[in-house]
Amino acid sequence: MRKIKTLNNISQKGLCLFGKDYEVSESVENPEAILVRSAQVDTDSFSELLAVARAGAGVNNITIDKASAKGICVFNAPGANANAVAELVMTILGMEVRHVFEATNWVKNLDPNDPALDKTIEKGKKMFSGTELSGKTLGVIGLGKIGVLVSNYARWKNMNVVAYDPYPSAANMHKLSNVVSVVKTIDEVIAKSDFITVHVPFIKGVTENMLNEKNLAAFKGSIIMNFARGGIVNMDTVYKMLDEGRLQSYLTDFADKKSLQNPKIKIFPHLGASTEEAEENCAVMAVEELKDYLEFGVVRNSVNFPPLDSYPHAEVKSRVVVINQDVPNMIAEITKVFGAANINIASFSNKSNGKIGYNLIDVETSVDDSIIDALKKLEKVIRVRVIHF
Ligand SMILES: NC(=O)C1=CN([C@@H]2O[C@H](COP(=O)(O)OP(=O)(O)OC[C@H]3O[C@@H](n4cnc5c(N)ncnc54)[C@H](O)[C@@H]3O)[C@@H](O)[C@H]2O)C=CC1
Numbered sequence: 392m393r394k395i396k397t398l399n400n401i402s403q404k405g406l407c408l409f410g411k412d413y414e415v416s417e418s419v420e421n422p423e424a425i426l427v428r429s430a431q432v433d434t435d436s437f438s439e440l441l442a443v444a445r446a447g448a449g450v451n452n453i454t455i456d457k458a459s460a461k462g463i464c465v466f467n468a469p470g471a472n473a474n475a476v477a478e479l480v481m482t483i484l485g486m487e488v489r490h491v492f493e494a495t496n497w498v499k500n501l502d503p504n505d506p507a508l509d510k511t512i513e514k515g516k517k518m519f520s521g522t523e524l525s526g527k528t529l530g531v532i533g534l535g536k537i538g539v540l541v542s543n544y545a546r547w548k549n550m551n552v553v554a555y556d557p558y559p560s561a562a563n564m565h566k567l568s569n570v571v572s573v574v575k576t577i578d579e580v581i582a583k584s585d586f587i588t589v590h591v592p593f594i595k596g597v598t599e600n601m602l603n604e605k606n607l608a609a610f611k612g613s614i615i616m617n618f619a620r621g622g623i624v625n626m627d628t629v630y631k632m633l634d635e636g637r638l639q640s641y642l643t644d645f646a647d648k649k650s651l652q653n654p655k656i657k658i659f660p661h662l663g664a665s666t667e668e669a670e671e672n673c674a675v676m677a678v679e680e681l682k683d684y685l686e687f688g689v690v691r692n693s694v695n696f697p698p699l700d701s702y703p704h705a706e707v708k709s710r711v712v713v714i715n716q717d718v719p720n721m722i723a724e725i726t727k728v729f730g731a732a733n734i735n736i737a738s739f740s741n742k743s744n745g746k747i748g749y750n751l752i753d754v755e756t757s758v759d760d761s762i763i764d765a766l767k768k769l770e771k772v773i774r775v776r777v778i779h780f
């Protein structure tokens with residue numbers, strides 16, 4: 392029985408794919424794999440752990456470096472919740488420029504017994520007169536799965552879009568509307584935008600404080616949105632800009648203590664991915680990734696291991712998975728162990744990503760413990776396991 396620990400609420404649509412050979416619950420001890428959304432995972436706390444799957448995009452809640460050092464594969468679910476976030480961002484932006492949050496709140500707090508209620512409402516609505524999105528410029532920082540969708544939705548609303556991403560992927564760029572203006576610096580986005588939205592991962596020391604006092608000095612627009620992660624936009628700068636009237640509002644999925652008190656900051660409860668569709672998509676993708684990894688050693692959508700998507704052919708009896716540091720001569724060292732034991736290798740697949748070397752060695756016989764021990768003894772080998780068919 393394979394043991395899977397779930398943290399957070401994971402959609403049944405994904406969980407039911409595990410099947411009868413899996414014990415899946417929050418209370419599982421010594422799990423082989425963890426399925427998580429936003430909870431913190433310290434991979435060093437689980438001695439048997441082979442893999443962690445994030446049913447979502449951001450992996451800053453998982454100790455990736457510790458995981459790599461122990462040969463634990465970490466997956467995410469790229470794009471599976473992107474539409475949910477993109478729709479929410481555009482919805483909230485549309486509501487904000489029309490002052491919908493304040494307006495509905497004002498109506499709700501009127502005296503229900505006021506005989507002139509209709510008149511009061513008609514008279515008061517001028518307080519909430521807004522602007523339109525059409526013709527305004529949206530700055531998009533990060534053109535990944537979410538940023539591209541946000542850009543395209545903004546174009547459909549007849550907005551101008553100016554966007555920046557230092558590492559755009561071809562797959563994402565092919566999906567981007569060809570009238571989006573892609574610029575080479577974040578400063579250009581800031582200078583040209585009426586509204587800014589960020590869609591990059593939080594990476595300490597890299598995207599941390601990516602929007603800050605220095606570059607936001609050039610912002611002449613009114614709204615900044617952060618539905619990516621707290622820490623990407625420098626909050627001291629936001630408070631200062633709001634106080635000085637240089638910013639109308641800050642809309643975010645991530646609260647900090649001080650922001651709760653500020654009426655110009657609208658905070659949502661990390662709501663971006665909370666749709667039935669996104670939760671199902673993420674859970675299904677994450678469970679499929681975990682099952683393929685545990686049952687076949689296949690690596691798809693890992694954030695720390697190289698991709699290796701190869702199933703064994705019908706005669707294969709054992710698949711040996713060797714995870715090593717990505718240094719020269721490892722393939723020779725590994726194959727030598729099989730040669731010395733006079734075992735024919737039916738198939739050898741190897742991929743590396745500069746940090747991790749990942750090998751799948753298929754044989755048509757069983758593999759005894761002495762081979763595994765010899766592989767484990769190789770310097771720079773991090774982890775070895777055998778999958779029997
Ligand atoms: N509020 C919520 O519920 C959700 C929040 N998120 C957050 O949104 C982030 C983005 O999600 P996706 O678009 O799905 O991820 P993605 O991986 O498809 O896109 C991220 C983009 O950021 C870019 N990027 C990386 N480093 C950068 C840097 N230093 N400067 C500028 N761009 C950089 C990448 O090149 C990539 O194009 C996630 O990492 C996560 O933190 C994601 C889903 C739900």
Ligand SMILES: O=C(O)CCC(=O)C(=O)O
Pocket residue numbers: 428429446447448449450472661664665
């Ligand atoms: O699972 C969630 O609700 C959060 C989603 C998220 O932040 C992500 O996918 O990065």
